[in-house]
Amino acid sequence: MTDLSLYIDRNKELVQKELINQLDQQTIPEVLKESMLYSVEAGGKRLRPILLLASYEAYADKLEKALPTAVALEMIHTYSLIHDDLPAMDNDDFRRGKPTNHKVFNEATAILAGDALLTYSFEIVGTDTGLSDEQRIRLVRMLAQVSGPTGMVGGQLLDMEAEDRAVSLEELERIHTLKTGELLRFAVFAGAYIAGANEKQLAALEKFAYYLGLIFQVQDDILDVTGDQEKLGKPVGSDEENQKSTYPKLLGLKGAQNRKDYYVIEAKKALQLAGAEGSTLMELTDYFSNRDY
Amino acid sequence: MTDLSLYIDRNKELVQKELINQLDQQTIPEVLKESMLYSVEAGGKRLRPILLLASYEAYADKLEKALPTAVALEMIHTYSLIHDDLPAMDNDDFRRGKPTNHKVFNEATAILAGDALLTYSFEIVGTDTGLSDEQRIRLVRMLAQVSGPTGMVGGQLLDMEAEDRAVSLEELERIHTLKTGELLRFAVFAGAYIAGANEKQLAALEKFAYYLGLIFQVQDDILDVTGDQEKLGKPVGSDEENQKSTYPKLLGLKGAQNRKDYYVIEAKKALQLAGAEGSTLMELTDYFSNRDY
Numbered sequence: 001m002t003d004l005s006l007y008i009d010r011n012k013e014l015v016q017k018e019l020i021n022q023l024d025q026q027t028i029p030e031v032l033k034e035s036m037l038y039s040v041e042a043g044g045k046r047l048r049p050i051l052l053l054a055s056y057e058a059y060a061d062k063l064e065k066a067l068p069t070a071v072a073l074e075m076i077h078t079y080s081l082i083h084d085d086l087p088a089m090d091n092d093d094f095r096r097g098k099p100t101n102h103k104v105f106n107e108a109t110a111i112l113a114g115d116a117l118l119t120y121s122f123e124i125v126g127t128d129t130g131l132s133d134e135q136r137i138r139l140v141r142m143l144a145q146v147s148g149p150t151g152m153v154g155g156q157l158l159d160m161e162a163e164d165r166a167v168s169l170e171e172l173e174r175i176h177t178l179k180t181g182e183l184l185r186f187a188v189f190a191g192a193y194i195a196g197a198n199e200k201q202l203a204a205l206e207k208f209a210y211y212l213g214l215i216f217q218v219q220d221d222i223l224d225v226t227g228d229q230e231k232l233g234k235p236v237g238s239d240e241e242n243q244k245s246t247y248p249k250l251l252g253l254k255g256a257q258n259r260k261d262y263y264v265i266e267a268k269k270a271l272q273l274a275g276a277e278g279s280t281l282m283e284l285t286d287y288f289s290n291r292d293y
Numbered sequence: 294m295t296d297l298s299l300y301i302d303r304n305k306e307l308v309q310k311e312l313i314n315q316l317d318q319q320t321i322p323e324v325l326k327e328s329m330l331y332s333v334e335a336g337g338k339r340l341r342p343i344l345l346l347a348s349y350e351a352y353a354d355k356l357e358k359a360l361p362t363a364v365a366l367e368m369i370h371t372y373s374l375i376h377d378d379l380p381a382m383d384n385d386d387f388r389r390g391k392p393t394n395h396k397v398f399n400e401a402t403a404i405l406a407g408d409a410l411l412t413y414s415f416e417i418v419g420t421d422t423g424l425s426d427e428q429r430i431r432l433v434r435m436l437a438q439v440s441g442p443t444g445m446v447g448g449q450l451l452d453m454e455a456e457d458r459a460v461s462l463e464e465l466e467r468i469h470t471l472k473t474g475e476l477l478r479f480a481v482f483a484g485a486y487i488a489g490a491n492e493k494q495l496a497a498l499e500k501f502a503y504y505l506g507l508i509f510q511v512q513d514d515i516l517d518v519t520g521d522q523e524k525l526g527k528p529v530g531s532d533e534e535n536q537k538s539t540y541p542k543l544l545g546l547k548g549a550q551n552r553k554d555y556y557v558i559e560a561k562k563a564l565q566l567a568g569a570e571g572s573t574l575m576e577l578t579d580y581f582s583n584r585d586y
Binding site (some may be wrong): 026027028029031032033036079083086087088089105107108109111112113115116118119120123126127128133136137140141143144145147148149150153154156158160161162219 | 319320321322324325328329372376379381382399400401402405407409411412413415416419420426427428429430433434437438440441442443446447449450451453454465535
């Protein structure tokens with residue numbers, strides 16, 4: 001295993017423990033708690049919390065300080081998957097090789113579990129006594145902005161509307177920036193902000209996060225063409241089947257790869273500006289770019 | 294019209310304007326915004342924001358200061374109705390005499406509009422520059438607690454589980470306290486807190502809110518037996534039909550009325566303790582108790 005895989009595995013475990021810990025403390029009606037835990041424990045890449053922790057570690061040590069916020073972010077991501085999988089939305093029966101939440105429980109419980117995870121994420125940040133009031137309120141505000149109607153939820157709606165019709169590259173980037181990029185932006189920002197990075201560094205990191213989001217999405221589209229179904233844990237070729245606009249479709253496979261390489265260069269430039277060129281964020285950029293799952 | 298009706302109408306209008314104002318400022322994808330506005334504009338009693346504003350006015354003037362929080366609370370209430378009406382939940386085609394959100398738009402959009410309103414409510418409190426950081430963070434925390442898995446969403450799940458089976462009075466009160474009472478508790482607390490009420494007053498108000506929540510629910514159950522379908526804007530007798538446990542069923546109609554009268558006395562005692570016996574909260578208690586819609 002490389003140092004980076006060890007790093008990722010260690011932090012994944014920290015996140016997993018804290019996710020369960022945060023829910024276990026609470027008196028939540030049994031079935032609701034089970035349903036929330038089911039999706040939270042289902043695993044996944046944990047890219048967002050890992051990114052948040054790496055961003056924290058670029059500027060400070062004792063990463064426990066950033067752990068509650070990292071977990072809150074992962075809960076938002078998890079809720080969005082639960083609602084996305086519902087029959088009225090993507091109607092998926094499996095996620096990460098396991099039955100989706102509404103298949104195990106039922107639709108009503110899945111809707112409520114999603115609502116509960118979303119709401120609870122704000123409680124986590126709001127009650128995080130390791131942070132000052134000023135820090136907490138800035139994080140709450142940004143978490144709401146990136147995940148709400150002007151962020152992720154807005155992106156989900158645009159994505160839905162874009163199905164079965166041609167979409168320009170510009171439109172495609174707007175959709176992805178909202179749907180995926182905004183939560184990644186929060187991850188990068190929040191980690192560094194909690195660590196005490198200054199406003200100039202934070203501004204450079206916003207740029208970094210923007211490119212990282214695009215790298216993430218181009219690679220997602222590329223994997224849907226070239227990926228290994230088993231490793232991905234989801235069928236490949238579904239974009240083609242759903243007539244979805246993707247980078248390979250708009251630019252060709254080679255063109256998409258070139259664009260990704262360009263984004264990687266820009267992301268790394270931004271990291272240098274942020275004074276984080278020696279951090280794990282540098283390696284994570286390549287990891288995002290080259291991942292095969 | 295009585296002074297109280299004038300008071301309620303005036304504040305309803307303030308709330309309505311601020312609700313639309315808060316959403317209009319934002320760059321939200323068109324259909325999503327329409328869907329959010331549709332349910333937000335659909336009206337309703339606005340009991341929660343009116344209660345919040347009355348609680349504020351019991352301790353201070355210039356009620357504009359409490360308006361953003363009042364609107365955030367109403368958005369949480371609205372989102373819960375949108376999700377509640379979904380086919381997988383209560384499957385209601387009409388609400389307040391109008392087609393429900395998912396009937397006008399579609400299920401996917403209704404799910405997202407609910408998610409968006411929930412998330413946006415935290416953004417409103419988080420960005421309310423009329424409040425200090427300390428105030429904002431306490432309100433965010435409490436708003437999450439009363440509406441999340443340990444509050445409203447938890448109550449919705451328990452309510453679902455309680456359908457079609459006998460429920461004790463104790464269980465019934467727990468369900469209602471979570472499902473309805475917690476948001477009312479927030480309304481009463483938040484208004485007074487923003488107005489600068491002290492901790493002793495706030496503690497007495499928590500008691501008041503507890504009884505007010507029960508009054509609200511007993512009256513809801515009574516209206517389902519004795520109410521006028523037209524005034525209520527929903528069919529009566531549905532509790533009986535759905536074999537729902539209610540106060541009249543458990544205590545008889547007279548017993549339910551007696552219990553409500555007892556709650557009214559306790560609520561007013563608590564208001565005296567809170568030094569709010571001269572405020573509109575006193576009249577609102579009778580209004581909650583005697584409402585016929």
